[in-house]
Amino acid sequence: xxxxxxxxxxxxxxxxxxxxxxxxxxxxxxxxxxxxxxxxxxxxxxxxxxxxxxxxxxxxxxxxx
Numbered sequence: 001x002x003x004x005x006x007x008x009x010x011x012x013x014x015x016x017x018x019x020x021x022x023x024x025x026x027x028x029x030x031x032x033x034x035x036x037x038x039x040x041x042x043x044x045x046x047x048x049x050x051x052x053x054x055x056x057x058x059x060x061x062x063x064x065x
Contacts, residue, residue, distance in 0.1 A: 013061070015056065015065060019055065019056070020059075022055065025052075027048070030046075033045030
């Protein structure tokens with residue numbers, strides 16, 4: 001089977017919508033803190049994007065997350 005056909009079928013697992021929304025909220029928190037729109041503690045802002053991105057990466061590999 002050609003690689004293009006395999007990739008067109010969707011070889012990865014999409015995360016559930018709730019997981020995707022949690023990651024989006026964490027990313028928005030990090031953005032708001034970075035640009036000074038919201039006063040959020042430095043460690044919360046720093047870890048929110050790391051946890052959000054890590055959760056999104058994990059959710060693409062673990063079925064049902």
